[in-house]
Amino acid sequence: MATVASTWVSPPTRTPLIENLVSGVDRYNPNNVGILEDYLYHQIRSEEYDCLANLAILKLYQFNPDLYNPDVVINILIKALTSSPFPDFNLCLSLLDERPVKENTDEPDPLPSLLPILTTLYNLLQQCRFPAFWAMYRSDEAEALRDNYTVECVGFENTVRDVVIRAVKAAFKRIGSARLSSYLDLSGDGLTAYIEKLGWSIDAVSGVVTVPPNLDNNPQSTVVQEYIQLPQLAKVISHATLTA
Template sequence: MGREREVQKHPISYTVEQLISVNPYNPDILPDLENYVNEQVSSQTYSLDANLCLLRLYQFEPERMSIQIVARILVKALMAMPAPDFSLCLFLIPERVQMEEQFKTLIVLSHYLETARFRQFWDEAAKNRSIVEVVPGFEQAIQAYAIHVLSLTYQKVPRSVLAEAINIEGLSLDKFLEHQIANAGWIIEKGHGRGQLITLPRNEFNQPELKKSTADSIPLEHVTRIFPILS
């Protein structure tokens, strides 16, 4: 019974979603939302709705804004790419705050990811570890995004391109490839060193013939309706 009373006294995190749905503009929920951001970081979970709600409340209560919390929200948003979460969050952050050095860095990192300039991204991230490494899982999330981008572009990707995109080389890359072969259907073609080719699983983007295009197949009845208009 004592344990039950303790749980009721300290509501678990899902009640934050209830708070948002009931009264998203109540500044009294600010501490709950800030704690929820920290919980997302520690538990490697993510709630865009809760984070956007917090940023909106900061707009009404600018003196209560936590720069540390805002930075963590943006890092989590970067980790959600290719979703447009970073831009959605940035839109709610005042320009004067965006001009702070750590936010300018995060904006640059976002630009590198959006333009698939992964080498520049990893170099910039390495120079700003204090900003990104406070959020566990950051590197793995960006690697997953890089692989997603490669899979949209390549049927076969050179080992050197993959290594640059995910920032892994040598034996670590060998172990990573072994895992992908066993679990994700990757195939390593014969070859050695940087010239090795990796065949990625087929999808509608790297194998266009797999995509069933409705735009190219107009039903006959639609065509017959057009003829009277043209005549």
């Protein structure tokens, strides 16, 4: 069975061509950056995500500063924003070396002004401050981000909601619909439809939403018993056979 990490390392949607680039030495060939960038835009259009392929783009930028394309970087960061429980966003930032600002380009580099906003959004998600996330995301400050980037990223808001749902599912057995509404930034019919799609139930009278039991929201007190493994006894046993 594919584990959560193995899907992250190699998502089933990755094509053999990309796999070859991600895992082989061709990943260092700057001529391949176009293929990886196209793949990123494909991810953006079709709600797919491939962290390692995107990191490979940043690696090429790191080694070949001339290739640097701020739009691509911003899109990578937007995709990485919602990849909990993996710290993709910071992994991407790790590869962004400080670069001298190029003066003689016609267009100003949008990254320096958007990076603080993206970082704040990431931190809010990390800290489960979902209502604050939405407030920030909908603010005037983030207008350029919304209008130029996230609007192109199909299903972006829903991937944020996926992050919310992961957190809620683990921590709650039942949650008030007002609270859930503020986390998801959905209300009325939108909220009801969303809850229905999740397969969760909502109490018509109290408005309390019941989260189905899962591995994380069902804590049990246990006593962990000692478990002795054979190697621990190897010395004793081998000694016994020697002296027998």
